[in-house]
Amino acid sequence: xxxxxxxxxxxxxxxxxxxxxxxxxxxxxxxxxxxxxxxxxxxxxxxxxxxxxxxxxxxxxxxxxxxxxxxxxxxxxxxxxxxxxxxxxxxxxxxxxxxxxxxxxxxxxxxxxxxxxxxxxxxxxxxxxxxxxxxxxxxxxxxxxxxxxxxxxxxxxxxxxxxxxxxxxxx
Numbered sequence: 001x002x003x004x005x006x007x008x009x010x011x012x013x014x015x016x017x018x019x020x021x022x023x024x025x026x027x028x029x030x031x032x033x034x035x036x037x038x039x040x041x042x043x044x045x046x047x048x049x050x051x052x053x054x055x056x057x058x059x060x061x062x063x064x065x066x067x068x069x070x071x072x073x074x075x076x077x078x079x080x081x082x083x084x085x086x087x088x089x090x091x092x093x094x095x096x097x098x099x100x101x102x103x104x105x106x107x108x109x110x111x112x113x114x115x116x117x118x119x120x121x122x123x124x125x126x127x128x129x130x131x132x133x134x135x136x137x138x139x140x141x142x143x144x145x146x147x148x149x150x151x152x153x154x155x156x157x158x159x160x161x162x163x164x165x166x167x168x169x170x171x
Contacts, residue, residue: 004028006021006024024082035076041118041119047105047107059088065089115163119170134159141160145159
């Protein structure tokens with residue numbers, strides 16, 4: 001995937017291209033952006049963190065990259081990362097875009113940690129009756145989970161869940 005110049009970037013087909021950054025029209029846009037609606041368990045947030053961390057390491061003074069935040073009529077807001085052409089940040093982002101073409105997750109460990117943290121948060125918010133159902137399902141699938149653990153807000157070992165775009169589902 002080739003990186004897009006900011007002057008050609010538009011969040012949706014209904015938006016103006018290259019809006020509000022007159023001095024950075026030739027800068028390149030990261031293939032990963034986040035919005036208000038990006039879920040905490042989504043691999044996009046993990047990829048965003050990985051890219052942002054590496055860009056900060058490569059360019060600690062932020063002369064070759066910038067995080068840009070915009071209000072938007074659709075998702076409320078979105079953020080993009082842009083990099084200066086022909087910089088180490090540009091090289092990194094080109095390599096990262098190729099990696100993302102091959103596989104959508106840049107750092108499995110980071111993604112799994114975020115997914116697990118989101119599952120723990122969701123478990124703590126579940127009513128006890130829903131926890132009991134989730135435990136029963138996990139037990140039916142061979143997991144050794146005590147029914148009494150439904151009383152705890154801590155996610156018990158052995159609980160099975162699935163991650164979907166709209167949330168984490170305990171079965």
